[in-house]
Every structure is written in structure tokens, then in C-alpha cells.
Amino acid sequence: MMVKGLRVKFGDKVVIDELSFELKKGVTLLLGPNGSGKTTLLRTLIGMIKPDGGELFLERGILSYSPSEFFSPQMKTYEVLTAGKRKGDYDKYVKLLGIERLLERDFYTLSSGEKRLVLVAKALSEGNLVLMDEPFSYVDFANKYKLVQIINQLRDEKQFLIAVHELEMVNYADEVIVLNRGRVNFKGRPELLTEELLSSVYNFKVRKLKVGGMTFFTPDL
Ligand SMILES: Nc1ncnc2c1ncn2[C@@H]1O[C@H](COP(=O)(O)OP(=O)(O)OP(=O)(O)O)[C@@H](O)[C@H]1O
Numbered sequence: 231m232m233v234k235g236l237r238v239k240f241g242d243k244v245v246i247d248e249l250s251f252e253l254k255k256g257v258t259l260l261l262g263p264n265g266s267g268k269t270t271l272l273r274t275l276i277g278m279i280k281p282d283g284g285e286l287f288l289e290r291g292i293l294s295y296s297p298s299e300f301f302s303p304q305m306k307t308y309e310v311l312t313a314g315k316r317k318g319d320y321d322k323y324v325k326l327l328g329i330e331r332l333l334e335r336d337f338y339t340l341s342s343g344e345k346r347l348v349l350v351a352k353a354l355s356e357g358n359l360v361l362m363d364e365p366f367s368y369v370d371f372a373n374k375y376k377l378v379q380i381i382n383q384l385r386d387e388k389q390f391l392i393a394v395h396e397l398e399m400v401n402y403a404d405e406v407i408v409l410n411r412g413r414v415n416f417k418g419r420p421e422l423l424t425e426e427l428l429s430s431v432y433n434f435k436v437r438k439l440k441v442g443g444m445t446f447f448t449p450d451l
Contacts, residue, residue: 231275231289231359231389231391232252232253232287233275233284233286233287234250234286234287235249235285236249236271236281236283236284237281238267238279238412239282245267246267246270246274247413249412249413249414251407251414253391254389255385255404256386257390257392257405258389258390259400259406260391260392260394261394261397261408261409262408262431266409267411267412269393270412271393271409272295276293288359292356292357292358293357293361294353295361295363296346296349296350296353296354296365297363298363298367298393300345300349303336304336305336306333306335306336307329307334307335307336307348308334310349310352311324311333311348311352311355312352314356318355323354323355324351326376327373327376327377327380329344329348329351332348341368342367346365346367346369347377350362354384354388357388358387359388359389360388360389360391361390364395365394366394366396378399378402397428398445398446398447400423401420404419405419405420406418408427415427415431416431420445421445425447435449435450436448
């Protein structure tokens with residue numbers, strides 16, 4: 231996937247500004263503060279928002295998307311899972327994420343974390359270019375790392391663009407894009423992310439720690 235000069239406005243407000251990047255194989259993380267444009271970018275890529283300018287090139291493959299919100303008072307979980315034109319290997323990801331017991335339930339009655347796992351299972355099942363909006367939010371520790379393991383196993387066959395707030399996820403990424411006010415402030419290998427860049431983007435002092443070969447960004451309180 232390649233994005234060139236993408237621009238999205240809401241009224242007079244420019245939310246995505248001349249954004250360009252090429253999505254490589256594997257896992258690309260989309261980081262950025264609240265309101266920096268991550269959801270708007272993902273919604274534009276999936277076709278939910280019509281951009282005001284720019285070009286989008288999709289080589290081949292099927293785009294899928296797990297949103298950060300989905301409300302439907304009348305659908306069973308299995309209906310949410312299989313809704314739409316795309317078809318997928320639902321059983322495999324339902325099993326891998328251990329959500330079989332949720333399928334017959336009314337989707338709106340699920341807990342926030344359960345809903346998130348269902349939406350993630352749907353996106354993993356349906357596409358090979360998988361866009362995810364905060365897949366780890368509300369998800370408990372074990373499910374979070376179960377999902378990391380699943381993504382790791384799929385990184386050779388699918389491309390991922392994943393918007394997250396959890397900075398420790400840089401350890402599992404091939405590439406990181408940092409958005410700030412609708413612009414790309416950083417794009418590159420996660421090892422190249424610096425305290426200075428993140429401190430400036432989040433307007434909060436960040437420290438970089440290396441522990442057991444892993445990188446952690448912690449607040450410098
Ligand atoms: N439909 C809309 N109309 C007007 N403004 C909007 C609309 N959707 C988003 N915005 C604004 O666009 C900006 C980017 O929002 P977006 O949801 O893309 O940010 P985000 O990076 O996903 O934030 P968060 O981390 O809080 O989820 C915000 O200032 C938001 O208030």
C-alpha cells in the first residue's frame with residue numbers, strides 16, 4: 231500500500247495533511263497523541279472517509295479493519311463477526327483468541343475487551359492487509375500477548391497497520407509511523423525512535439530504557 235499526499239479536512243480543520251508513506255511487509259505501528267489523526271487515517275484508507283486530496287495505491291490483497299468502536303444493539307456476536315461482503319477464516323481466529331463462548335451472545339452485552347477481541351478476530355480473518363485501531367485497548371494482559379503472538383506468526387503472510395497507545399509495542403514492530411497533528415513526524419525502524427522525538431510529540435518528558443533486549447519508553451516523572 232502506498233499513500234501519496236493524503237489530505238482530509240473536517241470543515242475548515244485539516245486533520246490529515248499531505249501525508250505520504252509506503253506500507254512495507256510485516257507490522258507497522260501507528261503512534262501519536264490523542265487527536266493526531268490515527269483513526270481518521272485508518273478510516274480513510276478503508277474507504278469510510280472520502281479524502282480531500284492525495285492518492286492511495288493498493289497493489290493487491292484484501293483490506294480489513296478492526297475499528298475502535300462498533301455499536302449495534304441488534305446483532306448477535308457471530309453476525310458481527312461475519313457481517314459484510316468479505317469472507318474469512320473465522321473459526322481459526324475465534325479458536326486462537328478463545329472467544330467461542332461469545333458467538334451466540336448479543337454483541338452489545340459483551341464487555342469492552344470481549345468486543346475488541348471479536349472485532350480483531352474479524353479483521354484477522356478477512357484481510358491480508360489488516361488495519362487495526364487500538365486492538366489492545368481494554369484487552370487483558372494474557373489476551374494482549376496472545377494477540378501479539380498471533381500477529382507475529384502472521385507477519386510473513388499479512389501486512390499490518392496498527393494504531394496503538396502502548397509504546398512497548400515498538401518491540402514487535404518492523405516499522406513505526408508517528409503522527410502529530412495529521413503529519414508524519416517519524417517513519418522508520420523502531421530502534422531509531424528517540425526520547426527527544428517522543429517527548430516533543432507527546433509534549434511530555436519521555437525516557438528510553440533497555441531491559442533484556444527490549445525497549446521501553448517511560449515517563450520521566
Ligand atoms: N467527523 C469529525 N468531524 C470533526 N472533527 C473530527 C471528526 N472526526 C475526527 N475529528 C477530529 O479530527 C482530529 C483527529 O481525530 P482522530 O480520531 O483521527 O484522532 P486519533 O489520533 O485517532 O485520536 P485518539 O488517540 O484519541 O483515538 C481530532 O481533533 C478529532 O476531534
